[in-house]
Amino acid sequence: MLTRPSALLCLEEAILLIATLFAYQHLHYSWLLFAILFLTPDLFMLGYLLNARLGAATYNLAHTLTLPLALLFLSYLQHWQLAPALALIWTAHVAFDRLLGYGLKYPTYFKDTHLQHIPTRSDATA
DSSP states (O other): OTTOHHHHHHHHHHHHHHHHHHHHHHTTOOHHHHHHHTTGGGGGGGGGGTOHHHHHHHHHHHTSSHHHHHHHHHHHHHTOSSHHHHHHHHHHHHHHHHHTTOOOBOSSOTTOBGGGGSOOHHHHHO
């Protein structure tokens, strides 16, 4: 298991998704809000309508953990009420996408992701 990066990444993302959902439930946030906003980060795919480079940049901006974690930290410092819920929804989305195999995009085309460049089990035995 520890020598299979793809399996480790799946496990890591599953744990992150479960922890995020647990925190969301524990903090008594609205599941309706969760359902409404869960796919919102995917709107950043619209950059692909202009070109692959812009599409990859905007998609990656919304699909790294940097911004939701920064939002979570700022919401703690500023005592924002809604921001932690938004940050948890965003984090859950990123973890869910990665668990499904949707990775960060290269500027070549939409399906060229960083997860495809991770050795799989068959690569390790070859």
